[in-house]
Amino acid sequence: MMKGLYLHIPFCEHKCIYCDFYSIEQSDSFDRFVRTITREINLTSGKIEDDPVFTSIFFGGGTPSLLSPVQIRKIMDALHRNFVVAPDAEVTVETNPGTVDDEKLRAYKAIGVNRLSIGVQSFSTGDLTFLTRIHSVEDAERCYYNAREAAYDNINIDLMFSLPTHTKNRWINNLNRIIELEPDHISAYSLTYEKGTPLYQKLKNKEVTPLEEDLDAELYGITLDMLDNAGYEQYEISNYARSGKQCLHNRTYWESCEYLGFGPSAHSFYKGRRYWNINNLQKYNRKVRAGLLPVAGEEMLTELQRAEEEIFLGLRKTGIDLKKMKNSYNLDILKIKTKEISSFSERGFVVIDNDYLRLTKQGKAYADMIASELM
Ligand code: SF4
Structure with missing residues (x-):
């Protein structure tokens, strides 16, 4: 049975226009955060009665690749000290191409990271500008090539379609480029307009017009066909993998297996109880430093x-x-x-x-x- 450990790293260099994940624009005090999340890991393990074997570790966010390899290693050490982690566990770091160089990628690999999920989103400069990403197309491609050079053999690339800037041809160009690069796994999501984001405000102000539903469906259909022809198996509605490269961690969620989450806003599911952490870094810090679990709410699934x-x-x-x-x-x-x-x-x-x-x-x-x- 798969079981996952999730770490939410709540920092971003810049908040992307469409994003509703909990993160704040900050590029310091990471050491303090590492100490706090490590403490949360210690506190949680004291409440887990059995000794489950965890099959995946996933650093998500936010932008976990803002953390140095030493900081990631400290968190991994805390996980290994407190939990049983399978020797062949999948260890993923979500990576923003604007935050890593080849040295950092090699150092991540050396401490046991064996899967990268690169947030490319698009191979078009116009799309990246619209999405207010901090990186260029060249940064994204360099990051991918550096990762291959560093011998990562399990790489995901995230792409986004149905941007208001999208035509059929622009999306097909994106797909052609990703197929040329041959990542092991592709996540392709349609852009959504989440309440509370600047993009949602733009929608309200009629500054952007979402793509017609029929065109969105057409782009999705093109994605299925092109990725299928290129040898990717669709194993979830938005996720495609080469043989043997499905994401174990995400399957833990999709197959209703248990997982523990750490960091502000992280969710957990354990022994039928679903619970979630406070989504505010200061309040999270205060709770954990007081020796309390930073849980904001919980429910037993009916x-x-x-x-x-x-x-x-x-x-x-x-x-x-x-x-x-x-x-x-x-x-x-x-x-x-x-x-x-x-x-x-x-x-x-x-x-x-x-x-x-x-x-x-x-x-x-x-x-x-x-x-x-x-x-
Ligand atoms: S880098 Fe990722 S987590 Fe951070 S704001 Fe952009 S989409 Fe959200």
């Missing part, structure tokens, strides 16, 4: 919530397991949602295949809408 998660996550992967829904939750989805399922089926969005309700290629572009109708 049976209905677990069933809803199965539907949501199932649709994003290989389909809803209809037999399991009946046996584990006493829910006959085909009966309860007859009208909705017939309508989706007539529109070519879903099929029933071997006791699974699966999305078709067209349906995948509307996965969230279909999930919410079925939940």
Whole structure:
């Protein structure tokens, strides 16, 4: 059974216009933060009664690649001191190309980082300017080549589509470039307009116009075809991997396995309890330094919530397991949602295949809408 450890590093050099992850613009006091998160790791391990074996460590954020290799190593040492980590655990650092050079990437590798997730987002200068990224296309490509030179054999590249600046050709150019680079894993997400972000404000002020839904679906369909032809298997609605290179850590979330999160705003799921940390660095610091866990809220998942998660996550992967829904939750989805399922089926969005309700290629572009109708 997979189990994950997640570290949320809440610093960014600059806040990107679309981002709603918790992070603050800061480039110092990292040592202090490392001491605090290390303390949180110690405090948490005292509350874990059994001795689970963790199969992945994921440094996310924020921009974890702002931390020096020594700082990352201190956090990893604290994890190893407090938990059992599998010898072949996947260890990922999310990397902003504007924050690393080849020396740093080599040093990360030397301390046990074996997977990089590079936030490229686009191979077009216009797109990067629109997204207010701190790096150029050249920085992103240099980062990727440096990582290969440093012998990383498990690299993800993040891309974003359906920007207001996107035409079909611009997105196809992006896909052609990523296919040329041959990363082991690709995450490609459609741009979303999250409340509270400057991008959302621009939308409200009518300064940006989102792409038409049909074009968004078309770009998504092009992504599926081009990446499939290039030998990438789609194993989650927005994630594609070469053989053997699926992201273990993300699968921990998608397969409802347990994980512990550290750092402000980090989420955990353990023994059926879901809980999340304070999303404010100062308050987080105060709690942990007082010897308290910085938990902001928690819930025990009810049976209905677990069933809803199965539907949501199932649709994003290989389909809803209809037999399991009946046996584990006493829910006959085909009966309860007859009208909705017939309508989706007539529109070519879903099929029933071997006791699974699966999305078709067209349906995948509307996965969230279909999930919410079925939940
Ligand atoms: S670098 Fe990443 S975490 Fe930081 S603001 Fe940009 S998208 Fe958000």
